[in-house]
Amino acid sequence: MTAKLNRVARCAAAVLAVVAVGAGAAACDSTSGSSPSKAGARSGTNAGSGTGQDSSSTSQDGSNSSKNQTGGTAGGSQDTAQGSDQHKVKSMSEKGSRTDAVNESSAATSSRCHTSDLNFTWSKGAPDMKDDTDQQVASITLTNDGADTCTLHGFPGVRLISRTGTAWDLRRSSDTPSTMTLHPGDSTASVSISLLAIPADARDTKPFVPARIQITPPNETTHITLDWPYGGAILDQDGATDAGTFVNPVGV
Template sequence: MNTKLNRAVRCTAAVLAVIAVGAGATACNSSSGESSSKAGAHSAAKDSSSGKQGTGDAKVAKAKKTAEKGSRTDAINSTSASATTSKRCHTGELDFSWGGPHGGRPDMDAQNQQSASIRLTNSGDRTCTLRGFPGVRLISESGETWDLRRAAITPSTITLKPGDDTAMVDMTILPVPRDLKDTKPFLPSKVLITPPNETTHVTLKWPYGGAVLDQTGATRPGTFINPIGVG
C-alpha cells in the first residue's frame, strides 16, 4: 500500500513539475509576444511619424511652389541652371546707382504710388544677363527691416554687354507724410539689393528722405519690387 502511495506521489510531483515547466514556457512565450507587440507598435509609430514627416515635406514643397508665384521676398528665381551659373551677372560685376529713366526720382510728398529706381551697370569684362526679381530689403532710420514682396509681373531677360547700363531695379512705393495720423510711417535709411539668383548684396543709402506707408505685414502692400527691367 505504501509502495503504491509513494509511486502515486512521485507521479503527481512529476506531473506538477511538467505543468510548472509548461506554464513557465507559456509565460515566456507570452512575454516574448508582448515584447514583439511593443516593438511592432514602436515600429508602427515610427512609420506613422515618417508619414507625418512626409506630409510636412509635401506641405513645405507646396508652400515653396506657391511662393515662387510672385510673393517671394528673396532673390531666388525659378530659372534654368545654365542661366544661373554661366551667363548671369554676378553682384561683383555690377555697379548700382540711383535714378530712373531721364533722372526721374519719386515725389515723397505725394500720397499716391511712386517709382524709385536703381540703375545697374555691367562693370565686368564679359556679357552677362539678368532675369527675374532682385531681393530688396529696406532698413529704416530706427533699424527696422522690410523685405519687399514681388509684383505679379512676368520677368524678361536683360542682356548687358560690358559698360551697358540699361538694366533697372524698380520699386513701386507708397509715400505718406511722416506725421500723418492713424498711419505708421516707415522711414527708409538704407536699401540692400541682391541681384537675381545671387547670394551677396550691396547697400545703398536712401537718398530721397520722406516716408512710406508701413505695410510690412500686408499680403498685398502698396510698396513692392518689380522684376529687372530696361530703363
C-alpha cells in the same frame, strides 16, 4: 322625527364645513411650506444664474476685451488699408510672392551677372515723397562693370532699412520677368520699386522712414547697400501679401 332629521342634516353640514376648513388649512400650510422651497429654488437659480451672469459677464468682458483687442488690430489693419486706399494704386504685390532673390532655376545660368560685376546707382527721376495720393516709383540703374557680357532675369531681393534699424523685405509684383543682356559698360537694366509715400509724421497710419536699401541681384546671395536719398516715409505694410510697396522684375 322631522326635528331630528334636521339636526342630523345640520350636524352633517357642520362636519363637512369643519373638514373643508381643515383641508383648506392643510392646503395653506402646504403652500406656505412649499413657498420657501420655491423661493429658495428661485434664489438658488437666481444665485446660480447670477453667478452664471457674473461668469457670463466676466466671459463677455473677456470676450469684449478680446474683441476690443481684435478691434484694435482690425483698426490698425483698417488704418493701413485706408492709407493704401487714399493712394491711386496702379498695382499691388502678388499674394504669396517671395521676398528674396531666388528665381526659377532656368534663370540661374552661368552667364548671369554677379553682384561684383554690377554698379548700382539711383536713376534719374526721383519719386515725389510728398505726394501721398499717387503710387510713386524709385529706380536703381544697373551697369555692367565686368569684362564679360552677362544676363539678368527675374526679381532681385530688396530690403529697406529704416532709421530705427527695422528691416522690411519687399514682396514681388505680378509682372513677368524678361531676360536683360548687359554687355561690358551697358547700363540698360534697372530695378524699380513701386511705393506708397506718406508724411513722416502721419498719425492715422504707420510710417516707415527708410534710411538705406539693400539689393541682391537675381539668383545671387550677396547684396549691395545704398543710402536712401529721397527722405520722406512709406506706408508701412510689412507683412502684407498685397502691399502697395513692392519690387518689380529687372527691366529697362
